[in-house]
Amino acid sequence: MGVAQIGDLGGERPGRWSRRGILTVLGAVPAAAVLAGCGSSGDDAKSASATGAGGSAPSATAGGSAQNAARKAAVAVSPADGTRKAPFSAPVEVTVTDGTLESVRVSGNDGSALDGSFNSARTRWTSAGNPYSGTRYTVTAKAKDTAAATVTSFTTKAPGATFVGYFTPEVGSTSGVGMPVSVTFSHAVKDRAAVQKAITVTAEPAVEVVGHWFDDTRLDFRPETYWAPGTKITLGLRLKDVEGADGVYGVQSKDVTFHIGREQISTVDLGSETMTVRRDGKVTATYPVTGGDSSHTTWAGIMVISERLRQTRMQSSTVGLGDEYDISDVPHAQRLTTSGTFIHGNYWAAEGVFGHQNASHGCIGLRDSKGAGDTSTAGYRFYESSMLGDVVIVKNSGERTVTASNGLNGWNLTWARWKSGSAL
Numbered sequence: 001m002g003v004a005q006i007g008d009l010g011g012e013r014p015g016r017w018s019r020r021g022i023l024t025v026l027g028a029v030p031a032a033a034v035l036a037g038c039g040s041s042g043d044d045a046k047s048a049s050a051t052g053a054g055g056s057a058p059s060a061t062a063g064g065s066a067q068n069a070a071r072k073a074a075v076a077v078s079p080a081d082g083t084r085k086a087p088f089s090a091p092v093e094v095t096v097t098d099g100t101l102e103s104v105r106v107s108g109n110d111g112s113a114l115d116g117s118f119n120s121a122r123t124r125w126t127s128a129g130n131p132y133s134g135t136r137y138t139v140t141a142k143a144k145d146t147a148a149a150t151v152t153s154f155t156t157k158a159p160g161a162t163f164v165g166y167f168t169p170e171v172g173s174t175s176g177v178g179m180p181v182s183v184t185f186s187h188a189v190k191d192r193a194a195v196q197k198a199i200t201v202t203a204e205p206a207v208e209v210v211g212h213w214f215d216d217t218r219l220d221f222r223p224e225t226y227w228a229p230g231t232k233i234t235l236g237l238r239l240k241d242v243e244g245a246d247g248v249y250g251v252q253s254k255d256v257t258f259h260i261g262r263e264q265i266s267t268v269d270l271g272s273e274t275m276t277v278r279r280d281g282k283v284t285a286t287y288p289v290t291g292g293d294s295s296h297t298t299w300a301g302i303m304v305i306s307e308r309l310r311q312t313r314m315q316s317s318t319v320g321l322g323d324e325y326d327i328s329d330v331p332h333a334q335r336l337t338t339s340g341t342f343i344h345g346n347y348w349a350a351e352g353v354f355g356h357q358n359a360s361h362g363c364i365g366l367r368d369s370k371g372a373g374d375t376s377t378a379g380y381r382f383y384e385s386s387m388l389g390d391v392v393i394v395k396n397s398g399e400r401t402v403t404a405s406n407g408l409n410g411w412n413l414t415w416a417r418w419k420s421g422s423a424l
Helices: 002-010 019-028 031-036 042-051 059-072 192-197 378-385 415-420
Strands: 074-078 093-097 101-108 116-118 124-127 136-143 150-155 161-163 165-168 181-185 199-204 210-215 218-222 232-238 243-245 248-250 253-260 264-269 274-279 282-290 301-304 307-315 326-335 342-346 364-367 391-395
Touching: 074 136, 074 150, 093 101, 093 136, 101 116, 101 124, 165 232, 192 199, 192 210, 192 218, 192 243, 199 218, 210 415, 274 378, 282 378, 326 378, 342 378, 364 378
Parallel strands: 161 248, 264 391, 342 364
Antiparallel strands: 074 093, 093 124, 101 136, 116 124, 136 150, 165 181, 181 218, 199 232, 210 218, 232 253, 243 248, 264 274, 274 282, 282 364, 301 391, 307 326, 326 342
């Protein structure tokens, strides 16, 4: 019926078309219909569906729309791809325009990975921490509905000056209940809060542990009272890329553990020239001793054994006493202060001195033998019963309390004063 009408319009017989008739018909067709027949998209797709076979839109139209949208999604990474000296003081950021992010992975050539999070619209991903210095990173980011991920890489610059923290006690060691965790820095720290925040000390069983700065190179940690016997202590150092001073960065990122053994606390009473040793609260030994004379009084207060030497040389010149003594083989020496106070064996004094007279140059002496081999002597027995971190308390010495920073002797500060030395 439609064909006959077209033939009639052209004045030709049914079934035949004239060139003029065809042009006339085309000219009568609305422009939108002609464009729709060329496979348009958008609002004109409705017209296309009306002219398509079966009355529905071709499947290629929907696929083409998705592909066009995918091509518009553009992923950008900061630092930019190929950067060789990227800063390590800012987080990594991945953004997308005209799309949403499906996944982001940032991995370093040192085996590390940077965690991060998306914003609510998933158009931006930001790393939770900054990248490490001197590390090559690969970023793999994929936008939703894209066929392939965007892969970029960058290398962070190396720091200029660096510092490390030397710590006590030794890794894996077992110490007495008085042993603090002491960290000494190789460079003076200006930003104490940033450095202290990067160091954690935790205990099992749990107890509050607080750091105290003695100066700009030393930070000690301790609980309010002595550690409980059997405590496991973990020191966490996250100093890498922490700016301790202007342009000076830390390099360490590690965890180390120590242990606390039994409790041994020895009390030296220089009024009676005796030392009482208590192990886990019970008296295990009492020894006669000699302390500093009236001209060389012994420090009073709570001291911690920080070094143990079966035999060592002691010279008066090293502690500002000229040439008063030089003994090459002092037996069973255990350090109590940095300034030179030891509790040690003594074979050169008369036996009657011990328990009756304070006659030393400031150290605490126990009767011992030359060569440190006589197992029956007080010096030998006390040394064998001791370990690093054991507590030695000196009283009635005629001297003031030892400075807390002179050795590992922070227990002489009240808990309030100790906490006041924290930078956090």
